[in-house]
Amino acid sequence: MRKTILGKTGLEVSAVGFGGIPIMRVSERDAVKAIHRALDVGVTFIDTAACYGDSQTKIGAAIHDHRDGLVIATKSGAVSKDTILADIQQSRRQLQTDFIDLYQLHGVSQGAWETISGPDGALEGLLTAKQAGDIAHIGFTCHCVETAKKLARNDLFETVQFPYNLVAREPGDELIPIAREHNMGFIVMKPMCGGQFDDAELAFKFLNAFPDLVAIPGIERPEEIEQIAAIVESGNTLTGEEAARADEIVKRLGKRFCRRCGYCQPCPQEIPITSALIFESFVKRMPPENVIGMAQNLIEKIPQCLECGKCVEKCPYDLPIPELLKEQIEVVRQFLAEST
Numbered sequence: 001m002r003k004t005i006l007g008k009t010g011l012e013v014s015a016v017g018f019g020g021i022p023i024m025r026v027s028e029r030d031a032v033k034a035i036h037r038a039l040d041v042g043v044t045f046i047d048t049a050a051c052y053g054d055s056q057t058k059i060g061a062a063i064h065d066h067r068d069g070l071v072i073a074t075k076s077g078a079v080s081k082d083t084i085l086a087d088i089q090q091s092r093r094q095l096q097t098d099f100i101d102l103y104q105l106h107g108v109s110q111g112a113w114e115t116i117s118g119p120d121g122a123l124e125g126l127l128t129a130k131q132a133g134d135i136a137h138i139g140f141t142c143h144c145v146e147t148a149k150k151l152a153r154n155d156l157f158e159t160v161q162f163p164y165n166l167v168a169r170e171p172g173d174e175l176i177p178i179a180r181e182h183n184m185g186f187i188v189m190k191p192m193c194g195g196q197f198d199d200a201e202l203a204f205k206f207l208n209a210f211p212d213l214v215a216i217p218g219i220e221r222p223e224e225i226e227q228i229a230a231i232v233e234s235g236n237t238l239t240g241e242e243a244a245r246a247d248e249i250v251k252r253l254g255k256r257f258c259r260r261c262g263y264c265q266p267c268p269q270e271i272p273i274t275s276a277l278i279f280e281s282f283v284k285r286m287p288p289e290n291v292i293g294m295a296q297n298l299i300e301k302i303p304q305c306l307e308c309g310k311c312v313e314k315c316p317y318d319l320p321i322p323e324l325l326k327e328q329i330e331v332v333r334q335f336l337a338e339s340t
Helices: 028-040 055-063 081-095 110-116 122-132 145-152 175-181 200-207 222-234 240-253 273-277 279-285 288-304 310-314 321-339
Strands: 003-005 012-014 045-047 071-076 100-105 135-141 159-163 185-189 213-215
Touching: 028 055, 028 222, 055 071, 055 081, 071 081, 071 135, 081 100, 081 122, 100 122, 100 159, 110 122, 110 145, 122 135, 135 185, 145 159, 145 175, 159 175, 175 185, 200 213, 200 222, 200 240, 273 279, 273 288, 273 321, 279 288, 279 321, 288 321, 310 321
Parallel strands: 045 071, 071 100, 100 135, 135 159, 159 185, 185 213
Antiparallel strands: 003 012
């Protein structure tokens, strides 16, 4: 497997990693099988999170006797020092490891950053854990380009994890250059656009043009990582005909999808707009029992939309959010009808 250096962490990692969300849907035995196959094809970077159900536990079962040479990344959405320190200890126990190579602040928003970086905030907790040797490096994940650009300039961080793919190419304009300027390792989440783009060959040939980026596709079955690893290892990039075909697919998908930036929030009616607009991606990636509570909340909240237009005014992608919410409630209802 082709390797790259993860920015100023100095860690050498495989050019493609193992994303730990989908293994929540399978048994521990099948999860271990998928992870071991990933290791067999040369994957050395594994990413998960404290909130990914039993993902950390399943990964721990797979790697506890394969730890040498692996770079383990996990993350927490905690904003306080005490909470993130507790999450770090839980991650160490579940992952069955003495230390975590990369611990990340999960889904940082501009509003949360003030608390995270303040007295007794999560950032202080990460620095404490790093000094104690419980974690080795500090990064962040984010869905808002402007917030990510700001944090990428903060020398306390060593990596940034952000969506980048054939459909969502905006980070290539400014965020990736800023990350390179500050020698930040760039971890690509959602290389398949959160499941909206289903052609792995086109998706990873696109990313092969950026050999310093590390993609972490969500993996559920051994054959998925086998296919992706072969594409990445080939180093092949999009040909003219493939680029045209990819552009056609992107055009067909359109621009009417949520980028998860969060600018539309908060809603005056307390509708969780982002969760509503990306509900299908949760259904694809998570076990039904993990999604039912969200679905029931959305069924209650979405009809409260007054179409005031405040979310539309704030959306940087000009999405017709009230219209999309009406479409999504039907998707949610169908899910509940099939799952309950």
